[in-house]
Amino acid sequence: MPEPTKRSELLSAIDSLLESASPLPAPAERRRLREAHGFTQEQLAQALRVRRPTVSAWEAGKAEPRQPEREAYGRLLGRLAELHSAAPATPERHREDTTASVAQESSPDRTVTPTAYERMFTTLRHSAWRLESRSRYAWHERRPEYRAFADGRHVDWDVQSEWCRNRRAQTALGKRFERVRVIDDPYTECQLYLLLQNSPRNAVSGEDVRFLxxxxxxxxxxxxxxxxxxxxxxxxxxxxxxxxxxxxxxxITDPAEVLRYAQVREAAWHRAVSQERMADTLGV
Structure with a gap:
């Protein structure tokens, strides 16, 4: 056997051996995990920097990913397996418009369950935008980070928490998470906490947080x-x-009502400023 041919075959054999040391779920399970979390093939392809037909081939068992995509793909599937290990089989085609499925879990007064609400942060396709206009939030004030802030102690955020990891996973797929927080004059302690401590945590997790x-x-x-x-x-x-x-x-899903809120978003986002600029404005 010619030396160059032998070398090529040996290297290919080593590559195959290395890849076999990091087994992936079966093709059908790869698809189930993706759909259980609300991801599309296009979103995975974008995150892994491959073409959508490549992801489709991986899920159909027609091809296997090679390094370095294999390691990244395996890590994603492993995390999804932790979140959806007991999830039932999903339909053949993931419903791209998730509004209808969430609406089915709402009551006659349009109140949705907390579970359905939380699921919207992974099933969204493009963006999530929030207006926070209250002077205080009881939920925030119960957090140990808030108590540390109120006592003048150092706030140590766990940026590897499930919330932070999930936000980073979604933004890695090209989705946008944005907020505008309103600050009173004089500002409340809760608003100061959100400005100085909570917002930087959101920012490192992939959110764009601004202030008015x-x-x-x-x-x-x-x-x-x-x-x-x-x-x-x-x-x-x-x-x-x-x-x-x-x-x-x-x-709220009525187009006319949604449009009103979208107009609020446009007006607020146009005038809102960064965390650093608002802190400078307030002198804190």
Missing amino acids: TRAEADELELPREDFWIFDARTVARLRFDDRDETDGIEL
């Missing part, structure tokens, strides 16, 4: 509501009780 003063929000005639807009098609409006506790999530 209350005077600017009132000038723009922004509603004093808290809501998320998903893919410019669905609004999840957060309700609060008189103790500043979350008191349900209302799902």
Whole structure:
């Protein structure tokens, strides 16, 4: 056997051996895990920097990924298996418009279950945008990070928490997560915490967080509501009780109503400034 041919075959054999040391789930399971989490083949292809037909071939068993894509693909599938190990088999084709499936879990007054609400942060296709207009949030004030901030102690964020990892996984697929937070004058302790401590955590997790003063929000005639807009098609409006506790999530899908919230988003996003600029404005 000629030396160059022998060398090539030996290297190919070593590559195959190395790849076999990191087995992947069966092709059908790869597809199930992807669909269980609401990802499309296009999104995976974009994240792994391959073509969509390549992902399709991996899921059909017609081809196997090679390094370095294999390692990244295996890591993703491993994480999805942890999240969806007990998930039932999914339909043959993932429903791209997830609004209808979430709406099925809403009550006559349009309140959606917390589980359905959380699922919207992975089944969205393009973007999620939030307006936060309250002066305080009871949920935040119960967090140990908030108590450390209030006591003047160092706040040590776990940026490897499930929430942070999930946000980074979604933004790696090209999805956008954006917020505008309104700051009163004088600002509350909770608002200062969100500005100085919570927002940097959100930023390192892939979110774009910006700020408006209350005077600017009132000038723009922004509603004093808290809501998320998903893919410019669905609004999840957060309700609060008189103790500043979350008191349900209302799902809004009527196009005319959604358009009103989209107009709020455009006005707020145009005027909002970065965390650093707002901190400088407030002198904190």
